[in-house]
Amino acid sequence: MINRCILQIALLLCFSTTALSMSYNSLQIQLWHGSLTCAKLLLQLNGTTEDCLNERINFKVPKEIKEPQQLQKEDTTLVIFEMLNNIFDIFRKNFSSTGWNETLVENLLGETHLQIHHLKSKINKKVTLESIRMNLRLKSYYWRIMDYLETKQYSNCAWKIVQLEIFRNFSFIIMLIDYL
Ligand SMILES: *[C@@H]1O[C@H](CO)[C@@H](O)[C@H](O)[C@H]1NC(C)=O
Ligand SMILES: *[C@@H]1O[C@H](CO)[C@@H](O)[C@H](O)[C@H]1NC(C)=O
Ligand SMILES: *[C@@H]1O[C@H](CO)[C@@H](O)[C@H](O)[C@H]1NC(C)=O
Numbered sequence: 678m679i680n681r682c683i684l685q686i687a688l689l690l691c692f693s694t695t696a697l698s699m700s701y702n703s704l705q706i707q708l709w710h711g712s713l714t715c716a717k718l719l720l721q722l723n724g725t726t727e728d729c730l731n732e733r734i735n736f737k738v739p740k741e742i743k744e745p746q747q748l749q750k751e752d753t754t755l756v757i758f759e760m761l762n763n764i765f766d767i768f769r770k771n772f773s774s775t776g777w778n779e780t781l782v783e784n785l786l787g788e789t790h791l792q793i794h795h796l797k798s799k800i801n802k803k804v805t806l807e808s809i810r811m812n813l814r815l816k817s818y819y820w821r822i823m824d825y826l827e828t829k830q831y832s833n834c835a836w837k838i839v840q841l842e843i844f845r846n847f848s849f850i851i852m853l854i855d856y857l
């Protein structure tokens with residue numbers, strides 16, 4: 678089930694590849710390549726096989742994030758920045774139960790960190806009340822993911838669920854880059 682889902686998203690990702698606009702600036706292109714690499718690395722993380730259907734959970738994505746066309750350009754930068762920072766923190770947790778290739782996870786962390794670095798200078802220093810509120814909601818979303826992992830004691834199944842969620846996050850980030 679999870680594998681079939683990943684396949685569908687992978688196909689979607691391929692189509693979005695062909696849609697890459699020629700008018701992208703260099704930050705957009707860097708982010709786009711980085712996020713695509715991360716999504717591919719997540720797909721390659723195939724460790725211990727186990728049926729994890731029962732472990733599924735809704736992490737409740739903040740409403741604003743579901744409607745990126747409502748976001749201001751500056752907020753979009755901040756959203757991607759926060760997402761990448763949290764993803765970086767998640768994959769530094771203990772994944773020894775999964776049998777994942779450590780080199781792949783290190784590459785994932787490296788790519789994520791590089792994108793964070795590219796974005797850092799573009800973050801708007803003027804924080805609005807709206808962006809603070811959005812940031813808090815985003816943080817709670819990732820807090821729920823981390824709490825889930827901890828509660829499940831970083832089990833193989835819990836990691837698989839999180840892997841899929843983060844994979845979808847990268848597909849989402851790739852879409853968000855359009856709004857930068
Ligand atoms: C894991 O994925 C890689 C590349 O995606 C593939 O070459 C390999 O055979 C897979 N390994 C297992 C155990 O499924
Ligand atoms: C990671 O978890 C495993 C058990 O799943 C444990 O044996 C190991 O000590 C943990 N590593 C760290 C660094 O906490
Ligand atoms: C882990 O992945 C790296 C990079 O793809 C590869 O070179 C290496 O052989 C893999 N290690 C194992 C144990 O599969």
Ligand SMILES: *[C@@H]1O[C@H](CO)[C@@H](O)[C@H](O)[C@H]1NC(C)=O
Nearest residue numbers: 738742743818842845846849
């Ligand atoms: C993470 O992935 C889910 C699943 O597709 C997606 O709905 C959500 O928007 C992503 N989370 C964030 C914070 O964008």
